[in-house]
Amino acid sequence: MTSCPRCGATRAPSANYCPSCGTPTLAHKRQHRERTNADRSRRRTAVLALAITVIGPLVVGVLAYRGMEDAAEWTQDVAIFSVSIASAWFAYHLLRRDRAQDAMDAGQPERSKLAGAWVYPVAILTGLMTWSIAWLYVRYGYQAFVTTVSDDAALPPAMTIWEIAAIVVIAPIVEEVLCRGAAWDALRRLAGRRTTLLGTAAIFAILHGMNGGVSLELPHRFVGGVAFGCLRLVSGSVRPSIVAHAVHNALAVIV
Amino acid sequence: MKSLPRLCSHCDHVNPSTARFCESCGFGLDRDFSTSDDSRSDADGASAKPEDRAAKAHARREFARIKQVVFRLRSLYWVIAALDVVYLLLILTILKRTAELVGEEAVEGADFAWILIAILGGLAVIHAIGAIFVTRAPVVWAIVLASLQTLWLGILVVSGDGSIVEYFVQGLLTVILWAAVGQASRAQQLLEENPEFELQRQRMDRDRHVDGGVADNVRSRRKRGAERKRHSALLVGALSVAVLGIGVLGVWWATRPPSADTIVEAFTERWNDGKPVGELAAYFVRGPESGPGLGMTEAFTRRGWESSRPNVSEVDREESDHSVLVTYRLGDGGAADADAQRVRASFAALGDRWILTGVDLPELEVGPLDPAVRDFEAAWNGNGPDAIFAMMEAGFRDAKQETFRRVMQKREWFEKRPRIADATVSLQRNGRARAAWELEGDELSVKLEWWKSEWKVVGLRLPSR
Known part of the structure; x- marks a missing residue:
């Protein structure tokens, strides 16, 4: 038995508070402080990881689209893709340190509600739906501002295999790993599922605004981000959202 | 008589009978802390530990900051x-x-x-x-x-x-x-x-707030109701978006750009019906008055094809996603160089329509150049400028006649000019030629173009003085 330094009442060694005056014990205060510090450290790491996933691609994207205007398009793509992959890897590396602790806190890892193979048809439908919305927005909203017709306007040249692969395969993988992978994991440590869904969709939209469209690009990209995020949420995996994103981009290329 | 141990209503910890505060969570045992559902569950619905008093006090201070x-x-x-x-x-x-x-x-x-x-x-x-x-x-x-x-x-x-x-x-x-x-x-x-924390305006006086009291219960009930509403809204939203997506697909299907066949058929029909060249040039994005439209009009006029021309029939078509190149056979054929009798028209998709981007005509068939050069020599060596003006192409004559007249008067060549002979002639592509004569130590040169059925002067450079 120990005594309270404030009121002198005796208390059990395992007690966190004095039963007489309610003063917390020193050990309990220390334990609480350590827990708070650990929580703060994890939050700081998560914010840093989130910032990296946004800052890297955003700055290099702006640099590629505005600073490397004369460079070949494929060099811009390679620059953005490689920095995005590096940012995602770095963010994962930062978050890995706290992963064991997260698993302990959560009790069990998030279980997939739609883990079956039938999530992929849903993903294809989602890609179709997001493309439809984007097409409607671009056709009847966005193009009202950006389309001009002139004799000198170069007609869109036929796409090369590299460009098609970059749009339909590489971009969905990189963007989804970045937004629904690294950014999702980082944000999940900071907030609940709904906030994570909306936050990653906002990041996804803003990352697409870096090629000059800024606010004009945000609405349909945000809708796409929410749809892909829903797939990530219900399936617990980034793969269905990659499929949906690829379908979306493939339709954009075909049409 | 031995007193019973006191059970904490907040965390269910068993405390000594004399305890006024819970040894585990620090909450007062003299008050009834019937814990609300909100404080026992986090945002994801997972069960959480009952709040520690020190943690709660710390959270309150932290939230205030x-x-x-x-x-x-x-x-x-x-x-x-x-x-x-x-x-x-x-x-x-x-x-x-x-x-x-x-x-x-x-x-x-x-x-x-x-x-x-x-x-x-x-x-x-x-x-x-x-x-x-x-x-x-x-x-x-x-x-x-x-x-x-x-x-x-x-x-x-x-x-x-x-x-x-x-x-x-x-x-x-x-x-x-x-x-x-x-x-x-x-x-x-x-x-x-902590449900009692709010970023909105405080709705209830803090002194009147009781954990698990009426306000908490009402808030909890409202929260559950709001959740139900949100789920319904999500369902309705998802259905609306799905319907919208199908609708958009339908709109796209109905309003997709017409195929290139329409413009190719219309162009061919207008050509063979002998429509004015302006109606053919109208297929350019800026119509017959644009640069390509004017070029096409000139090319047709030089061939005498303004309103009637040899018929064309399609022999080949190369298509890509956004462009079509159509090759026509011109007239009934029969020329020695089969390639010279081909007409190529290129079309491209622009937004939701197709436009004409260029027409390649066969090489112009011209008559002999020597008679025209001799005619010019005769006109130059003769009296007065009228014969020279008669050899000029109408557009060139209208634009340059006055200048030419003034310069000739200034040089005193209006009525009679130094004699020229032995022209150096070079025939160029596409019905163009150049003839030059030595004159006063310099050169007199003339540009000639084939217009319909004869050579016309379209440029004249006098020797410098």
């Missing part, structure tokens, strides 16, 4: 939204003044200005929405603001327009905003863990 960050974010959103509106008004004023000064049609870059207005307007709306909703979803809106600030910093750095001080301030602001994301996440976490 941290909510100021969210309020500052809200103020920042309002300030930026106001700045967006000011910029927008400034641009509109400048555009209006410029239009007044130089006329509506002369304002160059008007499209760019509209894009800028749309972007700024969009940003103003986003910032205003952020100012309204940042207290409800602090993390999302903190991320949006930090990301937009990062985008702005990137643009500033790449454009190289800022000063060192500006880079430093913007960079510092970016770091602060990303740090605010962490603070906002903590605020949201505290909000979700």
